[in-house]
Amino acid sequence: MTMLWLLATEEGGFGLNSDILETNLINLVIVIGVLIYFGKKFLGSTLTSRRVRIEEAIQDAEARKKKASSALAEQQQNLAQAKAKAEQILAEAQENAAKAREALLAQAKVDVERLQASAAQDLSSQQERVLRELRQQVTEMAIARAKEQLPGRLNQDIQHRLIDQSIAMLGG
Structure with a gap:
């Protein structure tokens, strides 16, 4: 307040001070004083709350980092298990x-052996059938030939001897 009185009395009342360095310095001191006096509580509480929010954000980020790290480790373990x-x-x-x-x-191999055995059996049975048919044909041809030649070779005397031999063979 004494400063305001000095400014007012120096020139004979209130007026404009044209000394820029002097007025700026005084204005700065007044503004800084007012800011310190009135802004101390406001600025302190604002900075404190901001610091608290920043610390909480840091703690939250660290917690999320730990959680993400554990989730990553778990997923890597799951991946390793899946690969195994x-x-x-x-x-x-x-x-x-x-x-x-x-x-x-x-x-x-079993099927091939079975097929080979079956083929061999079929071949054997075919051979037997062919041999049987050949024997039958040979027998029929021999009987037919014998029937053709028998009437001319058989006389009364040969017929009696054949009958006697047949009876003797039968046990009579």
């Missing part, structure tokens, strides 16, 4: 394929 399971399934599939291949080869 996939490798196990692949190994089992290869093993099953090898077993199936061997079973198919064994079954094919």
